Amino acid sequence: MKNTRRHFLHKITASALALTVIPRLGMAGLPDMTEAPYDGPVLRVAIMGLGGYGTRVAEAMKDCKKAKLVGVISGTPSKVKAWQEKYGIPEKNCYNYDNFDNIKNNPDIDAVYVITPNALHHSQAIRVAKAGKHVICEKPMALNAKEGQEMVDACKKANVKLLVGYRMHFEPHTLEVIRMRQAGEFGKILFFQGLCGFKAGDPGQWRLNKELAGGGSLMDIGIYALNGARYMIGEEPVWVTAQETKTDPQKFKPGVDETIQFQLGFPSGAVASCLSTYSMNNLDKFFLNGDKGFAEMQPSTGYGPIKGRTHKGELNQPVVVHQTLQMEEMSDIILHGKQPVVPVNGEEGVRDLKIMDAIYEAVKTGKKIALK
Incomplete structure (x- = not known):
């Protein structure tokens, strides 16, 4: 399979x-x-x-x-x-x-x-x-x-x-963590960690084809950690550093990344450390740390149920089918102009892509890349 x-x-x-x-x-x-x-x-x-x-x-x-x-x-x-x-x-x-x-x-x-x-x-x-x-x-x-x-x-x-x-921008547990952060319940945000990965199987699948996928694990699964860092911390990063590890160059051809670790810095001084990989299982975890409390989610982006806890105890938000809720909310956005808590518009997608471009540049150059 x-x-x-x-x-x-x-x-x-x-x-x-x-x-x-x-x-x-x-x-x-x-x-x-x-x-x-x-x-x-x-x-x-x-x-x-x-x-x-x-x-x-x-x-x-x-x-x-x-x-x-x-x-x-x-x-x-x-x-x-x-x-x-x-x-x-x-x-x-x-x-x-x-x-x-x-x-x-x-x-x-x-x-x-x-x-x-x-x-x-x-x-x-x-x-x-x-x-x-x-x-x-x-x-x-x-x-x-x-x-x-x-x-x-x-x-x-x-x-x-x-x-x-x-x-995930509509998922109830995720929105509760965002609400708590906005209400100051974690205090000053200091650190975010996002771990996303699995062992990629069939070497012939389109995700391992540079022409169709455009990249590797970062574009496919790492985007969850990248996007999550932004909505969990509630800021836009100002710099990025990144490192790539490749253990199987036969399977992961040039331009298809196997594992990328990337770090983001934010205006407040908060930092994020993220891992995106096609060579390890059991990675679907977010951790947010502030000077007054924390939130931990695992699974953090899987199809459900999302599970999490904070310094105040377990998160017990309603369990939903993500895609049902997503399409209901997107109907409201398109037909009624509703504004979601976290944007899902094209501009939001471009923000992720700008950071992703910078991550690939950081991998290539070994330098810290400033984000405009």
Whole structure:
């Protein structure tokens, strides 16, 4: 069986699809059971890329009230047929990678969720924007900050929204730690540690192909630690240093990083130390330390349930299917202009890509890189 990131995350945590879905969070993060049935506008979504994660999103969307799967885009006709039967998708809402520009003439699709290999995001997202549809793009949203900014500009020019699949920005345990930090419960933030990794299996998978992945473990799994450092500390880093370790150059070809350790410095003096790897299992942990308390999360970014504790005790927020909650919230963002606690817009994705570019530069030069 392919040991991909998504298989790893699925393996180390209980199946998210078996978890209870809590559609709305009321006061203090508790489910609001008194809410009347939803009868407002629904975001009609086509999924591009019908692989493992696309399937997970489709399954999670069965429980959405504000978002609905209505279309598919794939280069594999057999997958299109299977999805049509499974999810009741009409023929007129099915496209391939050559003809999906024609969605501009389809009023039944509002947005396209791009869930394809990293190197394809840039061109595909821009084509979706030019077709006049909102774009949701898996992370990393592009191979570098230049590509990411071009995607942001294209979506602005087309007057459509661009969102990035940062599901953790809606996860209740994560939001509780952010709330505590904002309330000063940890005091002055001093240190963050993010550990993300697994043993990459099949050497033929696209994640180990530089042309499709654009990199290695950093882009695939390390982005969780990078993004987590920013939202946990609540600041933007001002410098980065990084080191790469490669033990298997046959499997991890030039341009595909096996293990990268990177350090970030923040304006307040807080520092972060992060590890991204394709050669070690049991790494899915965040730790935040302040002068008055701490938060520890493990698993910190897996599909669920997220578990954590602070100096005040265990975190007991509602357990949710991340992708269900993500799509509900993204519907509110696109249709109603809702502002999430942590942004998921294209600009947020570009911030990560700028830092990632600097991490790769630090690896190459051995220097501390200042971030603008």
